[in-house]
Amino acid sequence: xxxxxxxxxxxxxxxxxxxxxxxxxxxxxxxxxxxxxxxxxxxxxxxxxxxxxxxxxxxxxxxxxxxxxxxxxxxxxxxxxxxxxxxxxxxxxxxx
Numbered sequence: 001x002x003x004x005x006x007x008x009x010x011x012x013x014x015x016x017x018x019x020x021x022x023x024x025x026x027x028x029x030x031x032x033x034x035x036x037x038x039x040x041x042x043x044x045x046x047x048x049x050x051x052x053x054x055x056x057x058x059x060x061x062x063x064x065x066x067x068x069x070x071x072x073x074x075x076x077x078x079x080x081x082x083x084x085x086x087x088x089x090x091x092x093x094x095x096x
Contacts, residue, residue: 003031003039003095007092008079022083023090029055029078047085054079 005026016022027036033051040048055078062071084090 001028001030003035006044022081025080027078027080044090046088046090048082049085050083052081059065076085
């Protein structure tokens, strides 16, 4: 199981990062806080102070097209907010 799926980079997350030194990742829905903490510390070489997780339920979406109404479902996912030790940071753009 790969614990970290991808980092989330939005304006709201950027404010969290600047003010509170928190980073947000989309994670595997089966991962617990201990596994998430270990994966972040191993991958980025930082010290994690706290991990908060949230589960988002999938939603039904529909749209009208020429062929009629098309319905689908957005997948469920789990999000983790990682708080790092003061003075440490994660640079997502150094590997580009």
